[in-house]
Amino acid sequence: MKTWQEQVVDFTPLLLSGDCAKDLRLEWGDVVEIPETNHPLNGSWDFFSKEQMGNLQRCLTRQVEILINGQGKKLTLAPTTPQTHFCLKPVLLGSNLVLASSDLSHVKVTRRDPASGQAREWVVDCSEASPAPDFWLRDGDKVEVPEKSH
Numbered sequence: 001m002k003t004w005q006e007q008v009v010d011f012t013p014l015l016l017s018g019d020c021a022k023d024l025r026l027e028w029g030d031v032v033e034i035p036e037t038n039h040p041l042n043g044s045w046d047f048f049s050k051e052q053m054g055n056l057q058r059c060l061t062r063q064v065e066i067l068i069n070g071q072g073k074k075l076t077l078a079p080t081t082p083q084t085h086f087c088l089k090p091v092l093l094g095s096n097l098v099l100a101s102s103d104l105s106h107v108k109v110t111r112r113d114p115a116s117g118q119a120r121e122w123v124v125d126c127s128e129a130s131p132a133p134d135f136w137l138r139d140g141d142k143v144e145v146p147e148k149s150h
Contacts, residue, residue, distance in 0.1 A: 015048065018055035025138075062086070062139035068097045069147045077137065088135040089126040092145065103148040104128075109135065110142040 007024075014022050026032065039045075048056065061078040075095060077086055085091055088109065092098055105127040111120050124133050137143070 014059070015052040015055055018051075018058060020059040023059055062137065062141075064091070064137050064139075064141045064143060066092070066095055066097055067142070067144045068099060068102055069145070071097075073097060086136045087132065088124060088137060088143065089132045091137060092126060092143065098145065101147050102145045104145065105130070106146055108144040108146075109137070110144070111138060112140060 009024055014020075047053075057079055061076065063074055063076055065072055065074050073095070075091070077091065078084065085094060088107065092104070092107065098104065105125045107124045107126045109122045109124060111122075112118070113120065122135070124135055126133065
């Protein structure tokens, strides 16, 4: 029997302090509900303060390493535009590092658990023959794209 564990989270202290260690990581299957606050219909939202927006951007920024056919490059992913991607396939294709000889059907992502230090690995199909996987990259991820086998 599956059980639900409800947790109410207030991100205001995180946005004010900029302490990214207080971030709450989501796991597969988590459901997030963000209730709408009651407000006048023709009212406007004042957005985040400059400090809050800076803290949010800093906490969402991540460094990943991409190895294509053995050649590595570190990328910084940051929420600077609405088109910013953190999903694996758009990051790979947007990196301009993928080669015609790259095997996108066997992309390996290695991630270290910050608490235990243990490494976890996934092999993900990012080829055109497959729908884009909803695999979000996290800070420190290592992405390896092998060469196609002949």
